[in-house]
Amino acid sequence: MIGIDIASIDRIKNMYEKFGIKAYERFxxxxxxxxxxxxxxAAGFWAAKEAASKAIGTGIGKECSFHDLKIKKKKNGAPKLKYSKALQKKYKIKKTYxxxxHDQGVAIAVVHNIKK
Ligand SMILES: CC(C)(COP(=O)(O)OP(=O)(O)OC[C@H]1O[C@@H](n2cnc3c(N)ncnc32)[C@H](O)[C@@H]1OP(=O)(O)O)[C@@H](O)C(=O)NCCC(=O)NCCS
Known part of the structure; x- marks a missing residue:
């Protein structure tokens, strides 16, 4: 189970300039x-959540919302992502990478899930 996504940094920047913190709170x-x-x-996090939704095959929507996905950072700066308990169970996710x-105006993320 693998997912990839690309996000325009300018698009996220424009969203933030228009809606402020609410733009970030959306995802x-x-x-x-x-x-x-x-x-x-922020653009990397957007791409990461879109990629995670693709890795389970749903895309972002009713079944898997941005808020069913949680990103944290390790001490060394590496990001990590977790699905909600319900999604972990439904899609038998043991581990997520x-x-x-980000470069040249875009952010790209890849998510890889190991199944139980
Ligand atoms: C981590 C590293 C590979 C990032 O590469 P880069 O070309 O600078 O930047 P990229 O756009 O490709 O990647 C940046 C993203 O990598 C991720 N990242 C950061 N540290 C990471 C790590 N240790 N492991 C995995 N991913 C990491 C983050 O998501 C980061 O995005 P963010 O800054 O928005 O949080 C690079 O900085 C590196 O090799 N660092 C270790 C060595 C180092 O820091 N030397 C300088 C100080 S001694």
Whole structure:
């Protein structure tokens, strides 16, 4: 189970300039927002959640919302992602790997799930 997504950094920047913190709250919780020091990171988180929704085959929507996905960072700066308990159970997810990059105006994320 693998998913990939690309997000325009400018699109996230414009959303933030237009709607302020509410733009981030649409796809991130308070702890995730606290990790964002620059818009590239927010774009990476957007791509990561879209990629995670693809890795289970649903896309972002009713079954898997942005808020069913939680991103944290390890001490070394590496991101990690967890599905909600319900999604972990439904899709038999044992472990999730996430990698993010950003350059040239875009952020890209890949998510790989190991099944139980
Ligand atoms: C981590 C590293 C691979 C990032 O590569 P980069 O080309 O600078 O940046 P990219 O756009 O490809 O990736 C950035 C993303 O990588 C992820 N990342 C950061 N640290 C990471 C790590 N240790 N492991 C895996 N992923 C990491 C983050 O998601 C980061 O996005 P964020 O800054 O928005 O949180 C690179 O900085 C590196 O090799 N660092 C270790 C060595 C180092 O920091 N040396 C300098 C100080 S001694």
């Amino acid at each position: 991130l919780d308070e702890e995730e927002i606290a990790l964002i020091k620059r818009v590239e990171t 996430l990698s993010i990059t």
